[in-house]
Amino acid sequence: MPDNILTLLFAVLVFPGGLFALAFGLILRGLDRRAVARMQRRVGPPLIQPFIDILKLMGKRTMVPEGSNTFVFLWAPVVAVAAMAVAAAMIPIAGFYRPSADLGDMLVLLYLVTVPAVVLMLAGSASGSPFGAIGFSREMAIMLAYEGPLLLAVVAVAMVAGHHLGQPIALSLADIVAVQRQQGAFILDPMLWPALLAYLSFIPANLGFSPFDIPEAESEVLEGPLLEYSGPALGLLKLASALKSVVVIGLGIALFCPIGPSGGAGLLVWALQCAVVTVCGVSLAKAALGRMRIDQAVLFYLKWPELLGIAGLVLAVANL
């Protein structure tokens, strides 16, 4: 099926994965920096500053530290970008884009979402720097803590959607979106609010933003795994993290609030939703909170979001 392969390639490389997600992710990053600056009564950089940063990094040399594992050190960022480009192609945009089932279902997506964190761990340990090693252990700890709430929230939504479809569980994001477009967005269902909160609290930790920017804390471990990176390799890691914000926020919108109208307006509404989540969810927390300690963050996740996730699942199942 050459047609299908071409479509898939287009989805992964151009839209909505690849180039589009890259550009959109960088704009979201710029928006976030600008919003934080405004909250701190600063002017802030121009919206396209992240593009400029990436361009600058791409024009520099990548230094590979002595004593590092060169292969892992250089390929880890590539893997992160590739994984995120595929993941971005799997995110439906309500009314505008329906991912092909050939890309895989939500289980694949959940695995892909963890790839950047794993890459950071690999990169940290491959760099041979003690700060990278600390970043590794912190990334691992916080990942174990936030994966629980994520899975619980996703399963709660999938089970509710599956109930509407007459299946035990709906593992296709496209189906979950379709159900909500018929039955109303899940964000309006109070029974799913705990799951929504669990998902929202997962976002800053997964994206490595305050108050959970612990593995890459600049004033503590000198950006941990990123410490030894420079030039294009660092640029790729930054691209992967920009892509990840699109994936994680887009997944949240698909799970809870896919309300865009059909056609081009759907894309516009989706982009606006992403921007709102970025400013209200990420920038606000960044401006209002300090960093937690790793033990505090892990404890926090094991307490509140985990509880919310369990409550969300129980409520969702009890209500079927």
Add this chain to the structure above:
Amino acid sequence: MDTFQIPVGPLHVALEEPMYFRLDVDGERVAAVEITAGHVHRGIEHLTERRNFWQNIVLTERVCSLCSNSHPQTYCMTVEAIAGIEVPVRAQYLRVIADEVKRVASHMFNVAILAHIVGFESLFMHVMEAREIMQDVKETIFGNRMDIAANTIGGVKYELDDARVAWLVDQLDRLEPVIVGEIAPLYRTDRSILSRTRGVGVIGRQDCIEYGLVGPVARGSGLDNDIRRLAPYAVYADLDFDVVTETDGDVWSRAMVRLGEIRQSIGILRQCLAKLPKGPSSLPGWPAIPAGEAVAKTEAPRGEVVYYLKTDGSTMPQRLKWRVPSYMNWDALGVMMKDARISDIPLIVNSIDPCISCTER
């Protein structure tokens, strides 16, 4: 898990100055700390023996930036003690004003850096923005934002007319509500700050005495050893202020002491500006400095500064020696860092407000 070593410093984003900590780390816990100093030794003490008494005012001001008023002031006090110079009362008031302006700016800088290390950038920005009021005061009154060159032997080198006094009071009126109404309550109640600073880097009162700690570090553990109260110099004896102490001896207590002292300093400034007597602000001419020895001490923002001067009747010191507060305080880092987490190390270091360039000069 085996312990492994990580270097903190000599260049590190959370340290303003070069200092090297070699940490033996067991997971996130610190097993042992080794502190190495000496990266910014510039031989200033030796240099003072090759400069005359007036050149040394300029030189001692450049020992350190944040306490750059305490050094020349204490130095001038030793020279005045040897020469038997009576400093005019107005000059003494002006000295206190210069000193307290510097203290406010220095303490605000330190608590701002605390917020930066915690990753609370908005609070950092807010405190630094408020600190600009004090920086503008320095620039307007003294003509410079850091080295204010206020002191000279026998008096001060700046004047305050009525317009400037009124303007200064205005600036204090702008700053005080921000400190009292916004910044201090934030540090006292914000969860981000409390969860990272309470119970971190604790040092008890007894340890403070044994290590001879000075300044806000000692006062954070309940030891009220403020030189302005214990051995009043200039006109501190006539001024009404409280020595701020806290009891817990953790990073948070030391920050709260500094915030409290900012408020006391604003009060001292207000009293000085109201009481400022008429008269000369310096002595005419250059007095001869006879042979002799003298010691003077003042309360710098970081604690007690002691200057010792020996002269032989020439125009240059035979020996000038000083002891700065950070020298006393940084040994206690070993106590404070015992069983600390890696993430707490920069916080603990910052909490003693170390002045490396003072200590190593």
